[in-house]
Amino acid sequence: MGEQTGGDTHETKARLTRAWVLHPDIRNDPRSAKGRRDPARALEEAVSLAVALPGLEVVGQEIVRLPRPHPGLLFGTGKIEELKARIEAAEVDLVLVDGPVSPVQQRNLEKKWGVKLLDRTGLILEIFSDRAATREGVLQVEMAALSYQRTRLVRAWTHLERQRGGLGFVGGPGETQIEADRRAIDEQLVRLRRQLAKVVKTRDLHRKARAKVPYPIVALVGYTNAGKSTLFNRLTGSDVMVKDMLFATLDPTMRRVHLPDGGPEVILSDTVGFISDLPTELVAAFRATLEEVLAADLIVHVRDIAHPETREQAEDVEAILASLGVARETPQIEVWNKIDLLDEGARGAAVNAAARDENVVALSAVTGEGVEVLLARISDRLGGVRHESRVVLPFSQGRKRAWLHAEGVVEHEEETEDGHALTLLWTARQEQRFRDL
Structure with a gap:
């Protein structure tokens, strides 16, 4: 168990929400994704998620090993008291649990610890809400958040009350109030779906207009923080936001690129980064945004080859592509990015292995090494499209x-x-x- 607590908070950070990140390492977890992941790496990714949300300061992080989740509390009572002492000592405002937490577990833990709590899905929804830039992205996040909130009416009524203008309820909601809240959410979802349908229709018209232009579509996909946006900027000379941060790019960005040596012009699309255990609400909500991938003539799968779990990340990306219905026959090129971060031996091995496989290109989007090879490979692949x-x-x-x-x-x-x-x-x-x- 690796506990880390922060020191004194500076005055400049006084307005930040102090967060504590917990990764439950469940021994008998039936979900294969968690079963194969190194808990230390999973905690590191969870902390990166927390850092990606503005206004949060991570003051502690911890792996909590469990034989099995407690149905009403997630953790055992002894562990809850132990964590409560650390949470109070660190003056924590928000606990982030890297995994699913049921509405009952969330309500009970918030009562026990006296702080707000977000599970992995809630945190990712918050990040997506902060990042969404296009009208479609905003609507999709709102719908995903409402769908998620609908399942948690056991605790969400005070938030909905504020949305309705504050009716001054004294006690907790009865069954009638929860039903009213559920109906309010359903009505809001219907309105949002109508708005989204109009936005998607407009987007579809733009897509059809683009289809008449003789430019094949090349979609960059990959695990979040794999370096897609850096590569996008390198290829297009654009200035898409690039940060060492999960989900830095949320809405797809598209630019025209002229391939060298008489190759065709293409439309390059930078998409949202994928992640393990992406909330099902978001996979569904962002299907329209990811239609650029479904319509692509070529998919470029960008991998952070220097990451210790690059293979597991690649498998997560492939699973999400399959769930989106990306056709198996769609040509793909795998990019092994960040070779500049490898030591000399590993770098040479990666470059040599990539050179033996026509479906793989080893490169560094930061230094530009290998980018010309990628462009030539894209040009070659699109010759028959x-x-x-x-x-x-x-x-x-x-x-x-x-x-x-x-x-x-x-x-x-x-x-x-x-x-x-x-x-x-x-x-x-x-x-x-x-x-x-």
Whole structure:
């Protein structure tokens, strides 16, 4: 058990919420993800999650080993008293539990310790709420938070009361009040779904308009903090927010990139980072945001190859991609990022292993080493990807029309006053050859 407590709080941090992070290491945990994870690494990630939320100061962190979770309290009574003493001594305002906590467990622990408590899902929802920038992202987070809150009405009534303007209830809610709160949430969810449907429809129109532009979509995916945004900036010359922080990028960012050596132009999409045990509410809520991945012609899976659990992180990403319905036939390139953080021996081994696999590129998004190899690999992979275009050829350009038919790329053709209007399904290379005719 590794307990760490912070020292005196400086005056400049007086307004920060003092948080204590607990990782329950459950011996008989049926969830395979937790079963295979090193508890010390899991605690480290939980602390990184806490740091990602503005206004929090982590003053303590601890692994709590349990044979099995207590149904009403999560921890045993002896452990609860032991933790209470440390929490009071450190003047903690908020306890963050890295795992699921039932509504009853949450209510009981808050009473025992006299502090607020958030479980892993609640914390991630708070971070997403803070990070969401687009209208769609904001709506999706709000819906996810309401769905989560609906299951916790055993304790959430005071918050809802404030939302309704404060009706001055003296005691706890009876069954009628909980039902009223549940109905209020359901009505709010219906309103949000209507708003989201409009936003998604607009987004879909933009996507369809983009589909008519001859640019294949390349989606960057990966575990949170794997370096996707740094790589995105390196490839596009953009200035997307880059921080050593989980979920630094939440809403997808898209930029055009011209591939070298006559390669096609592509649309590069930077997406939200994945994470183990991502709350199911958020997987569903962010499906529309991740549609850029579903529509991608090529997926670039960015891995932090220097992380001790890089393989487990990769498996989490692959599992989420599968749950989103990403087609197996969608081409993928695996990027082993952060080779600059490896020692010389490990770095050489990674570079050599990547060189033997056409599906892998070893690079450093920070130094730029290996980025040209990635661009060449993307260009090569997209050589056979077809996209739709509409071209109007004057009647005088019969040779170009004949070439298009010979290539078998004409999907539809009709005569207009200006010439032959053709709908084409072709590759970027075929388009370039056509332009050069």
